[in-house]
Amino acid sequence: MTCNPNWPEIKEHLFLNQQPNDRPDLIVRVFDLKKKIIKYLTGTQGLFGKCIAYVHSVEYQKRGLPHLHCLLWIDENSKPRPQEYDRFVQAEIPNPNEDFQGHQLVLQHIIHGPYCTNKSPCWKDGRCSKRYPKHYSVHTRCREDSYPVYRRRSPEMGGHHGHKEGRLRQNITNEWVVSHNLKLLKIFNCHLNVDICSSVHSIKYVIKYTMKGSDQLFLE
Ligand SMILES: [Zn+2]
Incomplete structure (x- = not known):
């Protein structure tokens, strides 16, 4: 946090x-x-x-x-349990029609970047050291000896997207969302990564x- x-x-x-x-x-x-x-x-x-x-x-x-x-x-x-992970950790931009507050908060606080380049502090050895943009995924999957791959749907899979305040030209999709817990995000209103x-x-x-x-x- x-x-x-x-x-x-x-x-x-x-x-x-x-x-x-x-x-x-x-x-x-x-x-x-x-x-x-x-x-x-x-x-x-x-x-x-x-x-x-x-x-x-x-x-x-x-x-x-x-x-x-x-x-x-x-x-x-x-x-x-792995099948319950989506309830505790999310890595997607919420649907603005269902959860406008969540949609705004994720775009405001939980986006890596938005976008990173060779001038960003996360850049090491020619790529983003935090491995953004992340691959899309339809479901949350567990991996051997690593963090889970969280559900991160592309716009084609039904994922939502949006713009960060003041950066209207950058369309942000779920590739850039840092994993979080929506309940904590709403309570604390700040950058809060959960894994x-x-x-x-x-x-x-x-x-x-x-x-x-x-x-x-x-x-x-
Ligand atoms: Zn980066």
């Missing part, structure tokens, strides 16, 4: 002529409260099933906004973020 500097809890407490960037004190306090809410919803309330362990870490990039990485372990008897990690490979990848420490300086 990445902090949204336009959260009303931040904006309504700015002094005259201040921008959110001028108030790191306010940003970290609001972010910390949101972090507690996400822990309550996913840990105590068990949004993804009965949570038996929780690890998190908050990262601050230089002059950047805070973001949270968290990893939840779900009890064997209550964790979602199912059911393999050693994916757990190793996520734990690297949650265990990454800040630089340390030892003085005699």
